[in-house]
Amino acid sequence: MVRVYGNDFAPQDAEPARPAAPAEIEPGLEDFWRIVGADGRIEPRDAMPEDYRRSLVRQIAQHAHSEIIGMQPEGNWIGRAPSLRRKAILMAKVQDEAGHGLYLYAAAETLGVDRADLLDLLHSGRQKYSSIFNYPTLTWADIGAIGWLVDGAAIVNQVPLCRCSYGPYARAMIRVCKEESFHQRQGFEALNTLSHGTPEQRAMAQDAVDRWWWPSLMMFGPHDAESTHSEKSMAWGVKRFSNDDLRQRFVDMTVPQSEALGLTLPDPDLRWNEERGHYDFGEIDFTELFEVIKGNGPCNKQRMAHRRGAHEDGAWAREAATAYAEKQAARKEGSAA
Amino acid sequence: MNTRDYALSLGDDALVAAQRMGEWIAAAPQIEEDVAVGNIALDLLGQARSLLTYAGSLEDPVRTEDDLAYWRDEREFHNVHLVERSWGVLPERPRDFGVLVARLLVLSTYLCELYDRLSTSTDETLAAVAAKAVKEVDYHRDHATLWVLRLGDGTEESHTRMQAALDAEWPYVAELFDDAWVDPTLVERGVAVLPSTLRDPFDLRIVDVLARATLHLPDVAAAVGGGRRGVHTEQMGYVLAEMQHLTRSHPGATW
Numbered sequence: 001m002v003r004v005y006g007n008d009f010a011p012q013d014a015e016p017a018r019p020a021a022p023a024e025i026e027p028g029l030e031d032f033w034r035i036v037g038a039d040g041r042i043e044p045r046d047a048m049p050e051d052y053r054r055s056l057v058r059q060i061a062q063h064a065h066s067e068i069i070g071m072q073p074e075g076n077w078i079g080r081a082p083s084l085r086r087k088a089i090l091m092a093k094v095q096d097e098a099g100h101g102l103y104l105y106a107a108a109e110t111l112g113v114d115r116a117d118l119l120d121l122l123h124s125g126r127q128k129y130s131s132i133f134n135y136p137t138l139t140w141a142d143i144g145a146i147g148w149l150v151d152g153a154a155i156v157n158q159v160p161l162c163r164c165s166y167g168p169y170a171r172a173m174i175r176v177c178k179e180e181s182f183h184q185r186q187g188f189e190a191l192n193t194l195s196h197g198t199p200e201q202r203a204m205a206q207d208a209v210d211r212w213w214w215p216s217l218m219m220f221g222p223h224d225a226e227s228t229h230s231e232k233s234m235a236w237g238v239k240r241f242s243n244d245d246l247r248q249r250f251v252d253m254t255v256p257q258s259e260a261l262g263l264t265l266p267d268p269d270l271r272w273n274e275e276r277g278h279y280d281f282g283e284i285d286f287t288e289l290f291e292v293i294k295g296n297g298p299c300n301k302q303r304m305a306h307r308r309g310a311h312e313d314g315a316w317a318r319e320a321a322t323a324y325a326e327k328q329a330a331r332k333e334g335s336a337a
Numbered sequence: 338m339n340t341r342d343y344a345l346s347l348g349d350d351a352l353v354a355a356q357r358m359g360e361w362i363a364a365a366p367q368i369e370e371d372v373a374v375g376n377i378a379l380d381l382l383g384q385a386r387s388l389l390t391y392a393g394s395l396e397d398p399v400r401t402e403d404d405l406a407y408w409r410d411e412r413e414f415h416n417v418h419l420v421e422r423s424w425g426v427l428p429e430r431p432r433d434f435g436v437l438v439a440r441l442l443v444l445s446t447y448l449c450e451l452y453d454r455l456s457t458s459t460d461e462t463l464a465a466v467a468a469k470a471v472k473e474v475d476y477h478r479d480h481a482t483l484w485v486l487r488l489g490d491g492t493e494e495s496h497t498r499m500q501a502a503l504d505a506e507w508p509y510v511a512e513l514f515d516d517a518w519v520d521p522t523l524v525e526r527g528v529a530v531l532p533s534t535l536r537d538p539f540d541l542r543i544v545d546v547l548a549r550a551t552l553h554l555p556d557v558a559a560a561v562g563g564g565r566r567g568v569h570t571e572q573m574g575y576v577l578a579e580m581q582h583l584t585r586s587h588p589g590a591t592w
Contacts, residue, residue: 071363071371078359082584082592083403084352084386088379091359095375098368105368140583140592190592198590306363314366316498317434317484320491327490 019165019237036237041167044110052236056166057111058127059238061118064104065129067097068122069303073137074146082140089186090143096179103172110168123308131289132219134297141194141201141208147187148261149209149216149254155180156250157220165237188257195261209258210266217281218289220247251279338520340460341395342415343529345405346518346565347451348388349416352406353573354444355381356580357420358437366434373480377441380473387466407584411574412567415518418560419444419509421573426498426505435495435502438484443506445477446542447513450535459527482546489550496551503547504555511559514539518565 021033028047035042042048071094078094081087105115121127132150137143158180161173194205221227221243233239241249251270258265269282291297358378365371386402393400419440425431452474455467488499514536523529547554563569584592 068363068368075359075363078362079356079579080583082407082587082590084382084389084406086592087359088382088386091362091375091379091382094362095372095379098363098371098375101368102372193592197592198587200587201590310364310366313364313430313432314370314434316492316494317366317488320495321487322491323495324487324491 016160016240017234017242020235022235036165039163039237040165041170042165043167049236051232052238053111055233055236056169056238057108057113057118059233060104060108060111060169061113061121061127062129064101064108064118065122065127066133067101067104069129069133069307071097072303072306073133073135073299074143076137077140077143080140081143086190089190093147093183093186096183100176100179103175107166107168107172119311123304123311125295125304128293130219131292131297132215133303134292134300135211135215136298138211139204139208141191141204142212144187144191144194144205145208145212147183148191148257149187149212150219151180151184151187152254152257153216153219153250155184156246156253160240160246161238163240169238188261191263192261195263205261206263209263213265213267214284214288217247217250217284218286220244220250222286222289248278251281255279338518338523339395340463340523340528341392343519343523344388344395344463345392346415348385348392348405349414350420351381351388352385353414353416353576354420355379355385356576357422357424360424360432361437364432374437377477377480380470380477384466384470384473387469391462391466403584407581411569411577414569414573414577415565415567416569417509417512417564418562418570419506419512421564421570421576422509423572426501433498433502435488435498436505438481438488438499439502439506441477441481442485442543442546443510443513445474445481446539447535448474449478449542450538451530451532454530454535457527458529463528478542485546485550485552489547489552499550500552500555503552504557507555507557508560509562512562512564515562515565 019036019039021037025033026049029049032042032046032048032052035046042052074090074097075094078087078090081090105118108118109115118127122129137146155177158173158177162170162177164170164173191205191208194201196202224230224242224244227243230239230242255265255270255272267282269280271280273280292300295301355378358374358381361374362371362378365374385406389402389405393402393405423431424433424436426433426436449471452467452471456464456471458464458467485499488495490496514532516531516533519529519531521531524531544554584590
């Protein structure tokens with residue numbers, strides 16, 4: 001069956017990694033390893049290794065930051081959406097991303113951190129967001145390509161997280177994935193309209209796919225051998241599949257969809273490998289990814305400046321809200337006394 | 338003037354307000370507010386789509402919501418100036434959250450009164466659109482009221498800025514209640530609402546909110562309007578340039 005769109009799949013052929021307790025379990029963490037080993041969920045009040053907690057905070061915060069920064073490249077086209085229906089869809093999508101940011105910050109807060117502190121870490125550059133959002137949205141077709149490819153890749157990454165060992169994160173991801181799946185269909189549909197439209201619209205769609213394909217593949221991170229956080233994450237039952245397995249799944253899923261769109265993917269080495277039962281694809285130029293991560297992507301500075309600017313411009317309003325709440329509380333107390 | 342013109346003017350108010358409000362998504366003081374502004378803009382856009390679709394259906398030949406939104410020139414738009422202006426009070430602060438809150442309070446309070454009355458219009462379509470929209474703008478008014486209270490009665494700085502924002506928006510309030518553009522026969526037939534009859538309930542609401550927020554009703558002269566006649570501010574051209582350019586670059590294309 002050709003999966004034209006929709007990614008509500010459970011990975012089928014790649015075996016998920018099994019959580020693995022260390023040979024010597026630290027006293028007090030027996031329950032943690034028992035729960036993780038039985039594929040159960042760790043909850044906020046449960047004992048957990050300090051590096052498990054720290055690593056989850058880093059991962060969930062990075063994910064939340066990505067949602068918030070990701071509003072910018074798409075928000076860039078709200079004002080110019082070419083029909084009122086598309087404008088409504090795009091507004092709703094960008095709004096969903098703010099909502100995802102909220103669930104994820106809330107999930108991170110269950111680990112004893114504060115959203116305001118996480119935002120400070122983002123604003124000071126000490127925490128990252130997904131590098132994909134450092135690419136510019138140059139035409140309307142980029143909105144379709146982001147929905148189809150970037151949200152498509154995000155879903156492949158995120159569906160396994162719905163079963164990750166940390167309960168609040170897993171539950172947040174279930175909701176996020178449902179909405180992302182909807183976004184991916186909308187992106188595909190927008191791009192399909194373009195690829196079957198006028199010659200100019202078709203060219204716009206092809207150009208967008210040409211520019212977003214390789215960055216989308218890079219969203220899965222470096223090859224397994226170079227991935228710094230993978231091994232421990234797998235032992236903890238947070239990460240279930242390797243970067244390369246997930247990337248392969250994304251390619252396998254996307255190629256038939258590109259055929260349905262009538263668009264080509266910009267990789268001369270892309271072909272079906274009967275023996276492997278997968279598509280082979282060309283070598284990814286990771287030097288570019290590392291440059292973008294270092295801050296030298298097309299939009300790194302712009303995205304951060306916008307984010308910091310919105311935060312700083314709004315400081316007076318947040319302070320006012322706090323002051324007002326304190327006054328109200330004091331008045332309530334005064335009238336109760 | 339006929340029902341089509343009336344629906345079109347109300348639709349233009351909602352459309353241009355939504356277009357402007359979209360500028361705040363990913364720029365609000367906190368993430369909850371990004372969600373709220375997105376929601377409000379979406380509601381206004383939905384109202385605009387219903388009203389424009391209805392206005393276009395009364396034309397011969399029929400025009401769609403997109404024909405009306407994307408293929409009319411500035412002089413053919415009939416929205417009030419209030420909704421087309423940019424978001425700054427001072428040039429160095431082109432996007433001021435106080436202005437957003439002030440405009441939202443004014444617009445949603447006016448729209449609550451308007452849609453409430455219009456929900457009993459003898460025109461069934463207008464009545465149905467208004468009956469749905471009144472529930473939405475009631476939420477917008479609650480949301481704006483809460484922020485006016487926080488900013489007005491928050492810190493000294495927020496009080497000053499909220500008052501300055503109100504003062505900046507206030508000259509554009511009077512145009513909402515101008516009767517000159519509404520055909521009296523539409524009012525007599527129970528199709529349209531005479532705008533000036535909305536002013537008293539509007540003032541009552543606003544005076545109450547401002548008093549609770551320790552703010553005062555601005556004492557500023559009304560600006561010379563013209564939006565209902567298609568005479569706009571200099572900023573309107575830029576709003577339309579942004580909104581329409583892509584669509585107009587591809588005549589005949591569907592999206």
